[in-house]
Amino acid sequence: MKKLLLLAVAGILAACGPADESTKEEAPAADAAPDAETVAVDGVTDTEVVFGTHTDLSGAIAIWGVGVLNGARMRFEEANEAGGVHGRTIRYIVEDTQYQVPRAIQAANKLIYRDKIFAMLMAVGTPTNNAVMEEQFEAGVPNIFPGSGARSMVEPFRKLMFSQHGTYYDEIRAAVKYFVEKEGKTTPCVTYLNNEYGLEIVEAARDQSAEMGLEVAEMVAYKITDSEFTAPMIRLRNAGCDLVLMGTVHRDTILILEAVRKIGWEDVAFVGNNAAYGQVIADNESGATEGYYAFVHMAKIYEDDESLTEVERDWMRRYRERYGEEAGLPAMEGYRGADLVVVALERAGRDLNREKFIAAMESIDDYTDIFGYRIVFGPDDHKGTSESALSVVRNGRWVTLDTSITY
Incomplete structure (x- = not known):
């Protein structure tokens, strides 16, 4: 059995009960199956x-x-x-x-x-x-x-x-289908974090584009430590992109949209997924994140939303x-x-x-x-759900446009 590295770790124990102070034990031998x-x-x-x-x-x-x-x-x-x-x-x-x-x-x-x-x-x-x-x-x-x-x-x-x-893959495929069919977009592109997560966004964008007779016109990758995105966004703009699928997380989503605002690029939809969805994005004071979309498995709710149920309101409180x-x-x-x-x-x-x-x-x-939101499991289905909700940033808040989108 392949071994994890046996290294001493100063872990953080956040427990709903007493912390475990047991001493470190050796992993089983490589050829020993678990009893x-x-x-x-x-x-x-x-x-x-x-x-x-x-x-x-x-x-x-x-x-x-x-x-x-x-x-x-x-x-x-x-x-x-x-x-x-x-x-x-x-x-x-x-x-x-x-x-x-x-x-x-x-x-x-x-x-x-x-x-x-x-x-x-x-x-x-x-x-x-x-x-x-x-x-x-x-x-x-x-x-x-x-x-x-x-x-x-x-x-x-x-x-x-x-x-x-649902998966990022499903969310991005749903995004491509929605924006091509509902918004008339014709030139999808991708910007993505260069790791396993980002590459999955690329694959989803390519697969759904191909199914709809389109090609991903341009892609730009970046590292988690990058902080300057002006040149990459100019590259996407020059490729004629009207839909940019984002394999990003919170910080870089904001920086990318700041760069888009800086170069004055309009008439383009930037669409993320569950990993790039949070109030910190909507809270951006410059206004650069206004109009940013995200396909997610659950949509954020707000305490002052009059449509909340009593159960939701009590939980938020x-x-x-x-x-x-x-x-x-x-x-x-x-x-x-x-x-x-x-x-x-x-x-x-x-x-x-x-x-x-x-x-x-x-x-x-x-x-x-x-x-x-519904979750369904079965003996041969551990996925939970395959539906996506579509949200957009408006006036510093996430507004839910739809709660049941698939591709």
């Missing part, structure tokens, strides 16, 4: 069940990592205050990766072999998830609701993988009281993911093991979250 009986009860005692995650709390996508963590902790605290699930409290061990693959490998090694987690839950980042999943699966540890829309999170089908939102800020999409996703886990634990019963937990997850075939 079925031992693996089945990892992370489960008479009084608690332990989940873990490697996530970004202080790096390039910390907005996602922190928000997801806050939402999840809020739901687990509710469950624990009510007595837990079948007499067990839920403990959630969190390791900060700073969106760096080496740190993710170290963190996963600790969570799997020292902390003996029951499952990995809502680990954020495409390259960080991809770097550890194979070893994780060899150890029998499920990957539940990763904070990534990469297809590798759901394809090929594996019993140990579950997603709670409680979140603000707990964390001192308005909840964003990452927090919504974190809360829903944790709620789905609670549902699965309840269905799995007191005699808990991973096989029963997976079966319980697969039995969730008609779940609607408190925000009105």
Whole structure:
């Protein structure tokens, strides 16, 4: 069995219960398969069940990592205050990766072999998830609701993988189809972060364009450390692009749109996906992000929106009281993911093991979250959903245009 690096890590433990101070244990020998009986009860005692995650709390996508963590902790605290699930409290061990693959490998090694987690839950980042999943699966540890829309999170089908939102690939294909058919766009282009996530955006744009008899006219890649985008945007403008699909994250989305504003480029639609969707983008004071679109699996809600249900309004109020800020999409996703886990634990019963937990997850075939979005699983379907919502920035807020778009 391929080994994760055994390195000592000063991890961050954010737990809904007491922190685990156990000493480091060695990983199994390379030729030793996990013992079925031992693996089945990892992370489960008479009084608690332990989940873990490697996530970004202080790096390039910390907005996602922190928000997801806050939402999840809020739901687990509710469950624990009510007595837990079948007499067990839920403990959630969190390791900060700073969106760096080496740190993710170290963190996963600790969570799997020292902390003996029951499952990995809502680990954020495409390259960080991809770097550890194979070893994780060899150890029998499920990957539940990763904070990534990469297809590798759901394809090929594996019993140990579950997603709670659509893929970036689906979102971008839906975007191309929508803007070509509904808005009359004819010249799609792509700007993307040069990593696994960004390349998936390129693939989606190319595939949908080809299906509609079009070609991607131009593409520009960049590194996560880049901060100057004027020349790349001039290059796209010179190619005659009228639709730019964005394989970006929060910071670079803003910088790119600032560059577009600087060169005076108009009559072009910039369209992102779930990874480039957050209030920080809408809040940009220069106005450069006005009119920016995003295809996402859940649309942000606002506390003062009169259309909110009482349940949504109460949740937003409680979140603000707990964390001192308005909840964003990452927090919504974190809360829903944790709620789905609670549902699965309840269905799995007191005699808990991973096989029963997976079966319980697969039995969730008609779940609607408190925000009105449906999630459907089955024995051969762990994807959750394939529909996208379309949002646009208007006057510093995200406005939802549609909530059920596919390609």
